[in-house]
Amino acid sequence: MLEEKDDNLQPEADGSEKNSETPQIDNQESVTTEETVSEGEVTADAEGENNDDPQNEIDESNAEDAEDEGHKERHEIPMLDYHAMNMDTLVEELNILITKEKIQAIKSHVDQIKSEFDLKFQELLEQKKEDFIQEGGNEIDFNYSSPVKKRFNELYNEYRDKRNQYYKNLEHRLDLNLKNRLDIIEELKGLINVEENINDTYKHFKELQERWRNAGPIPRVNYNDVWRTYHHHVEIFYDFLDLNRDLRDLDFKHNLEEKEKIIAQAESLAEMGDVNKAFRELQLLHKIWKEDLGPVDREHRDAIWDRFSAATKAIHQKRQEYFKNQDVIHEANLLVKQDIIKKIEAITQQKVNNHSSWQKLIKEVEALREEFFNAGRVPYKVNEQTWAAFKEAVRKFNRNKNSFYKGLKKDQQDNLDKKMELVKLAESLKDSDEWEKTTPIMKKIQSDWKNIGHVPRKYSDKIWNEFKSACNHYFDRLHAKKNEHFKDEMEAFEQKKAYLDNLKEFQLSGDKEKDLEQVKAIIADWKAIGRIPHSKKSIEGKFNKILDALFKKLDLDKQKAELIKYGNKLDQLANADNDTLINNERVFIRRKIDEVKSEIRQLENNLQFFNADESNPIVKEVMNNIDKHHEDLNLWKAKLKKLKNINQ
Template structure:
C-alpha cells in the first residue's frame, strides 16, 4: 500500500487514503453483492443488498425531527435486451448477521451528526469513586472541552452519581436536624458544590436544547435534499443525452450526496438502501459502456481489499473497543464511499469482511463478559463492606470517644465502597439502597447517642455556670486563707464535671479561667511581697544557726534551759524562709537537740521541750501538710509502741513462776517499763499536737 493510500482511523492510525476511494472516473456508493441477491419491489424502501438487509433498525434520536417516510415511484428498467433484470421473485433477500446490524445501528446513530463520533473517543472514568467536588470539576471540564451533543452519556452518569451522594448527605443532615428537635417540614439544606453543579447542569441543558433546535431544522432540510438527489438519479434513466454527459451528471449527484449532511438516524438505513438501489440501477444502465464500468469495479475491489486487510489486522488487536470503533469507520467507508465490484468477487470479499467483523465482535463480547465478571466481583466486595457497616452499627458503645472511633471506621468503609468499582446494572440500585440503609441505621443510633449526650451536656453546663458564679463572687476576696482552698476545690470540680455543648465550651471556660486567674494573681502578688521578707529571714537564721553551733552551755541545767528557750523563741520570731530553703529548719532542730542532750534534766521533760520547739517550726499559716505528716507519724509510733508493749506482756505470761531476780524476767520487766515511759511521751506529744488543731 503506497503512502498515498493511507487513511487514518479513529485513533490516528493510517488505514486508507480517501482520495483513492472515489476518483472522478469511478462510480461510488453502490453495494457489491451479486445482482441476484438484490431484491427490489415497487416500493424502493424495501430494497436491500447482502450488506443492507430489509431488516432495518428503527432508531430515534433525542428530540430529533420526524420527517415523512421515503416513498419512491416504480423504477424504470432499460429496455435493452442485455439489461440484467432484478426480480424479487427470483431470490429472497439475505438476512444480515447480528454483529453487522450492531455496527450499522451505531453508524446510523453517528450519521445523525458527524460530531457524534467524538463520543466514542471520550475517556471512560470511574465516576462512582469520585467525590461531589470531583464530579462537578469533571462536568465543568467536559462542558469546556467537548461538544455538548457528545457528552450526554457521561453527563447522565455524572449526574446520577452526584445526586446519589448528595441524597445520602441530605438524609444524614435531615436526621441530624430532626434529632435536634427540628420540624421535618422546616428542613432545608444546600451546599456550595450543589449550587455549582446545578449551575453547570442548567448551562448544559440550555446549550443542548439550542443544539437540538438547530439540528432539527438541519436534519429535515438535509433529508429533503437527499430525497431530491435520489429522484434526480432516478431521472437520469429517462434523459436522452450523450452517455458521458449523463455519467458526468451522475458523478455530480454522487458528490452532492456525500456533502448533503446528516439526516435523522431512523431514516439513515432506509435512505441509503434506496440510494444504493437506484445507483445500482444506473450501473445496469451503464452496461453499454463496459470499459468504464469495469474500471470502476477494479478500483472499488482494490479499495475494499485494503479495507478487508485493515479489518483483519484489527481482528488481532487486543484492544477490542478500539478495534470496534475503527471497524465502524471501515463499515461506513464500505457502505458510503465505495461502489460495487465485479459479480465474481462480491461474495468472496464480503465473506472475508464479515468474518473479520465477527472476530472483532466476538472479542468485544468476551471483553464485556470479563467486565461483567469484574462487576460481579465488585458486588461481592460491596456486599462485604455493607455487612461490615451493619456489624459496626450493631456494636453498642457509650462514650464520645468510642463513637468517634466508630465514625472514622464508617467513613473508611464508605470510601472503600465507592472505590470498589461498578456492580452489574441490574443490582446497582438495590446495592446502593442497601448501602444507604446500613449507613442510615448507623447514623440514627449515632444521633440518638448524641441527643442523649446533649442532655447530659446541658446538665454539665448548669453545674459549671454555678462554679463560675462562685469564682466570680470570690475573685476579689482578700481572705486568702479561706478562699484559696475554695478556689482550688472548684477548679478540681470543674475538671470532673464533663463536657458541655460545644457552642458554650470556650465561652464559659474563658469566664471561669478569668475569675480564677484574677484571684490567684492577687494571691501571687501578696506572696511576692512576702518573698523578700522570707529571704531576709533565711539570712538571719543562717547567722543565728552559726551562733548556736558555737554556743557554750554554763553547766547549770535551769540556766542553760532558759538560754535554749530564748534562742528558740528568737529563731521562731524571724519568720518563715522560702520553700526551697526550709532545710535550715532541720539543721536548727538537730543543733538544738544536741544542746538538750547535754542538759542534765529528766529525759521525758527534755523530749517534750524539744517537741514543742519542733511544733513551732512546723506551724505554717497557709500550709498544714507538715503538721498533718507529724500527726500521722505520732499516731503510727503510738500504735507501734502499744503493739510491742502488748507482745512483751504476753511473753511474760509464759513464765510459770515470775521471779524478778531471774535475769531474763528482770530484763523483760525493764523493757516493759521503758515502753510504758516511751508510750507516755508519745501520747503527751499527740496531746500537744491536737491542741494546735
C-alpha cells in the same frame, strides 16, 4: 427532529452494561450497506430484520452519526466507573466533560453522572432528614442545602444550555446540507439526458460525487431515503456508462481495490483485544464502504460482500461473548454487594452502649459503603433492588446510631449543667483571699470537672475556657502570694545565717541567772527573724546545737532546757500557718507518751521477777531506768501542755 436524538440507540463504545442481544431497531430506520438492493448486499431478512444481526446496530449508529459532526470524537471518550465515585468526584468529572469535550459527544456520560449523583444525593438527603426528625425537628420544616449539590446544578444547567444551543444551530445547518444533497441528486438525474461528450459527462459525475462527499451531515430521519435515492441514480448512471465500458470498469476496479483494503482491515480487527474499539472502527469501515465508495462489477459483488459480512459477524460474535463475560462479572459483583449488605445488617444487630464502640462501628460501616461503591456494576434487572437493600441496611444502622447519640445528648446536657455550676463556683472564688479555705475547694472542683464526662461539642470549648480562666486566675494569684512569701523567707534565712555566724562568738559571763536570760534573749531574737524556706530548715538544727552547748555550760536542768528549745519549735509551727503540721506534732507527742508509759510498765513488771533487794546492781539499774523514763514522760507531758496552749 433534533430533540428525539437523545432517546435513540447510542453505540456502546464505552463497554457499559447492556443486554447480550442487540437492541431492536425500528424497521423504518433500517438501511442496506451497499449501493442498491439490486446488488444483492442486503443483510436483513426479506420479511423483517434480524435483531441479532450486527448490521442493524451499525446502520442505526451510522444513521445517527449522519447528523452529528462530532461523532468520531464522541467514540473516543472513555466511560469511567461513575458508580464508584463520590459526589465531589462526579462534579469534577462533569466539569471536565463540559470544559474539554464536544457538547454533542458527552450525553451518555452526563446521563450516567447525573444518575449516580442523584442516587447518592438522595441517600444523603434522606439521612439528613432522618437526623433532623430524630433531633426533634418537624418534617415540614426540614430543609437541606449542599455546596456540592449547588455546584452540580450549575454545571448541569450549563451543559443543557450549551447542548440546546448546539442543536438549535445544528438544525439550521442540517437543513441546508439536506437541500444541497437533494440538489446534487437532481443534477445527477440530469446527467442521463445531457447531450455532451461522455468524458465531460463522466467528469461532471465525479465532481458531483466529490460534492456529495463534502456536503456535510443531514437530519437522521432523512438519511436512509436520501442515500437510497442517491445510490439508485448512481446505479442508473453506471448503466448509462455501459456505452463507455472503459470508464465504468476503471471505477469498478478502483472500488474493488478499496473494498478489499477495507475487508483486510475488518479481518484484522477481529484479532484486536479491545472488542469495543474494534466495533467502533468497524462502524467507520461500514461508513466508508457505504458513503465513500461506489459499486463493483457484478462478478465480484456477492463474494466481496460475503467476505466483509463474515468479518463483521466475527467481530460482532466476539463482542457478544465479551458482554456475556460482562454478565458473569456483574453477577459476581452482585454477590459481593449482597455480602456487604449482610455485613452491614450484622453490624446493626450488635449491641453497643458507649461512644468509642459506636465510633468503631461507624468506621466499619463507612469502609463497607466505600467497598460497595467500588464493587462494580450488577445486572441491570436487579440494580434498583440491590441499591434499595443497601440504602435500607445503612439507614437501619444510622437509626440505631442516632438513637444512641440522642440518649447520649441527654447525658451530655446533664453534664453541661453540672459543669456550668462548677464554672459559676470557680468564678465566685477566683478573687478570694481566704487561701487556706479556698485552695482545697478549687482543687476539688478541678477534680470534679474531670469526673463529670463529656458535654455537647458546641459548648465544650466555651465552658472549658471559662472554667480554666477562672481557675488559672485564682492559682496565679496564689502562686504570686507564695512567691512574695518565699522572698521574705529567703531574707529571713540570710539574717539567721548571719546571726548564727555572730552567735559562734558569744561567751557566757559566769552569772547563771544573767546568762540564762541572755540565752532566752538569743532565742527571742532568733524567733523574731521570722520563717525561713522549708528547704533551709537545717539551719534550725545548727542553732539548737549551739543552744545545747550553752545549756550544758549553764548546767541547766534538762527538762527546763528542752522546754526552752521546744518553745522555739512551737513558735515555728505557729508561724507556718499550717494546722496539719501542728496536728502531726500533737499525734507524735502522744505516741511518745504512750511509748514511754509502755516502757515504764514493762520495767516495773520486770522488777517483780527479781528476788533481791534494792541494793542489787541489776535492781538498781532497772530502778534508774524507770526514773529516767519518768523524767522523759514528764518532759513529753510538759511539751504536750505547751502545744495545747498555742491553740488557745
